[in-house]
Amino acid sequence: EKGGYEYFMLKEIAEQPQAIHDTLLGRLSERGEIILDEVRLTDQDLRDVDKVFIVACGTAYHSGLVAKYAIEHWTRIPCEVELASEFRYRDPVLDRSTLVVAISQSGETMDTLMALRHAKEQKARVLAICNTNGSTIPRESDAVLYTHGGPEIAVASTKAFLTQLVACYLIGLHLAQVRGVMYADEVAAVVSRLMETPDHLRQLLDTMEDVRQLARDLKTASTVLFIGRHVGYPVALEGALKLKELAYMHAEGFAAGELKHGPIALIDEGTPVVCVVPSPAGRGVLRDKVVSNIQEVRARGARTIVIAEEGDEAVRPFADHLIEVPRTPTLLAPLMTTVPLQILACEIAAARGHDVDQPRNLAKSVTVE
Numbered sequence: 124e125k126g127g128y129e130y131f132m133l134k135e136i137a138e139q140p141q142a143i144h145d146t147l148l149g150r151l152s153e154r155g156e157i158i159l160d161e162v163r164l165t166d167q168d169l170r171d172v173d174k175v176f177i178v179a180c181g182t183a184y185h186s187g188l189v190a191k192y193a194i195e196h197w198t199r200i201p202c203e204v205e206l207a208s209e210f211r212y213r214d215p216v217l218d219r220s221t222l223v224v225a226i227s228q229s230g231e232t233m234d235t236l237m238a239l240r241h242a243k244e245q246k247a248r249v250l251a252i253c254n255t256n257g258s259t260i261p262r263e264s265d266a267v268l269y270t271h272g273g274p275e276i277a278v279a280s281t282k283a284f285l286t287q288l289v290a291c292y293l294i295g296l297h298l299a300q301v302r303g304v305m306y307a308d309e310v311a312a313v314v315s316r317l318m319e320t321p322d323h324l325r326q327l328l329d330t331m332e333d334v335r336q337l338a339r340d341l342k343t344a345s346t347v348l349f350i351g352r353h354v355g356y357p358v359a360l361e362g363a364l365k366l367k368e369l370a371y372m373h374a375e376g377f378a379a380g381e382l383k384h385g386p387i388a389l390i391d392e393g394t395p396v397v398c399v400v401p402s403p404a405g406r407g408v409l410r411d412k413v414v415s416n417i418q419e420v421r422a423r424g425a426r427t428i429v430i431a432e433e434g435d436e437a438v439r440p441f442a443d444h445l446i447e448v449p450r451t452p453t454l455l456a457p458l459m460t461t462v463p464l465q466i467l468a469c470e471i472a473a474a475r476g477h478d479v480d481q482p483r484n485l486a487k488s489v490t491v492e
């Protein structure tokens with residue numbers, strides 16, 4: 124049932140190219156336009172939206188953080204992302220023209236469900252992104268976009284995360300299209316890059332042997348830090364969450380620009396720092412800023428594990444360990460950069476002798492608030 128893999132988690136990581144492909148399938152017209160037919164909101168409803176709130180928990184929340192960059196960039200609609208457990212209890216400003224996007228793999232997470240019920244009471248429109256057909260969250264939503272990731276058995280979420288990203292990209296592009304903010308050919312250009320990601324991800328997955336070796340070296344670290352900027356920041360948070368939940372190690376993700384405002388004090392001789400570097404092609408300035416952050420932590424003794432785009436030679440001198448990922452447009456890069464971090468956490472946990480698929484104290488779906 125594990126298809127020759129030692130853990131469900133490794134199997135599910137390997138299934139990610141197919142999961143992305145399946146989530147894109149049937150959603151694109153021949154002209155490269157987005158068709159979201161399970162979305163029971165009219166184009167007029169979508170044109171009326173003046174604010175987007177994304178609510179979710181854990182890994183799904185991290186997909187929402189990535190989505191914010193894409194949705195605001197493409198649609199120019201303000202978008203906020205909030206932990207479902209916080210959203211519900213702080214009296215958020217919602218009305219008919221607010222679109223609340225609830226993201227949940229299981230569709231049963233109580234915090235997310237309570238947040239969506241609250242949003243509905245306030246007359247907001249609710250769109251669910253969900254991996255489980257017929258579960259509670261999509262049933263209670265005005266519309267649903269299913270991720271076609273297939274069942275996820277390992278407690279730690281992997282393929283669901285990547286398919287949630289794909290669903291968010293589709294929603295962002297669709298909103299931009301119906302509102303006339305992006306031309307059809309611009310949408311089609313992004314879509315064609317999205318369609319390349321399964322192949323690129325397959326290539327990346329074939330180069331992960333080094334990460335396994337790295338995991339053995341890092342298994343005794345007392346803390347591992349993760350830094351990133353822009354969409355690399357939620358990737359850093361996700362890398363840290365995976366390591367905490369699977370390896371039971373102290374791990375934290377930071378916005379790289381925040382380091383000097385406090386966290387840099389944590390860095391000691393040999394502290395591993397995983398650095399997610401943006402593509403030099405998209406936003407060169409951002410890449411250069413991360414490179415200086417890498418130099419700063421290295422000057423304080425950090426051992427740097429750098430995730431960067433293939434051919435980005437400028438980062439090489441500052442990387443104690445370099446993990447290269449295929450070239451991908453900046454906003455889509457988390458579909459690549461997250462994957463080595465999933466494998467790293469899985470392999471460190473295995474090297475420490477933990478049950479990768481069933482980490483202690485955790486359940487696959489959290490049906491209590």
Ligand code: F6R
Pocket residue numbers: 180181182183184226227228229230231232235278279280281364365368487488489
């Ligand atoms: C982490 C993980 C959790 C879930 C969170 C939300 O690997 O799996 O953080 O992402 O509990 O679950 P869903 O998506 O089912 O609402």
